Amino acid sequence: MKLHRNLVFATIDSLHQIFNEQKQADKVLKNTLKRDKRWGARDRSFIAETTYDIVRWKRLYxxxxxxxxxxxxxNLFRLFTVWATLNGITIPDWPQFEKTPTRRIKGRFDELSKIRKYRESIPDWLDELGEKELGKKWDAEISALNKTADVVLRVNSLKPESKALQNELFDGGIETENIKGLPEALKLKERANVFTTDMFKKGWFEVQDASSQKVARLLNPEPGMRVIDACAGAGGKTLHIAALMENKGQVIAMDIFENKLNELKRRARRAGAHNIETRTIDSTKVIKKLIEKADKVLIDAPCTGLGVLRRNPDAKWKLQPEFLERIRKTQAELLDSYSRMVKPGGELVYATCSILPSENDKQVKAFLSRDSGKDFSLVKAEKIMPSSSGFDGFYMALLKKKA
Incomplete structure (x- = not known):
């Protein structure tokens, strides 16, 4: 592979913003890739994939x-040199690459690969936490979380034309395969920018990992129900709930961030989801008005996001031990407060995209032992681990309230 100066410099600029200005990798790349209209798909792919690779392996490199x-x-050019050398790419004779220790790179890589925190490129505290919570399973999970994530689509059943999605994608050069047990899921055989397709613009599908698609399935909303998505965000699961309800009944999407709910409204229009109402949680009154008013409630709780590190490799450099303590407390508070919205005889799903027991089954167990959870019982729970599933790490628990 021949390295092109403008693509390498764009990668270095992106890394500077991510590492030194603490900006989110996906937002940085979104802007970087707009810089030169002459760049083709291969050029953009080089910048994005190389940037993510160096972010993922920052500590090791x-x-x-x-x-x-x-x-x-x-220093950033030295990191790039490590990436290029380990990927068998010849370093060009540019001034920026002078004084880089290319001869020592492979030897150092072999030496450091014997130590997990370097091999998997993670902070010391995170390595210790993973081992403490998962024991011997941590090796396999953190290794799986350093793999590149698959692209999975959720076919929008609200659009009758979407039944032809797989064939339409194939005709456009995008091959997909079905995922067992998930009737709306299609996995891309090779990565592609599906957001530029007419099918996406028409709302025929959303990009949503297979693990995430299981959450609404576990909630099992039915047409005509009143369902609350209490931590809706930009609404990936809300849209799935609306589709499962066939646009009949009411989906109340709630969040503390109004801008995320505005994005949900835009996505809902594209998807043809007409039974969604958004409510910003700006006071406790919003919750009080809905006490015992919902047939089903989803608490897709904020979490460390360790189950989705494959998609957000920069997150492991932003996470701090004190955040974990704060988020556990928040999760408990949300369970205590939002569970009140479930009707007698109704159901609650608690979900996270974390693989840590302290955020998952231990949270549910603690909730059931408190006064706030005394009327609930655990129906079923599922842990999805990246090493065995090949998809994002998720936890979901279905709880039923006494009639």
């Missing part, structure tokens, strides 16, 4: 390159 944060521009 920095140790090999013998550089420390904050990374100045020469």
């Amino acid at each position: 920095a140790e090999i390159a013998e550089v420390k944060e904050p990374f100045d521009r020469s």
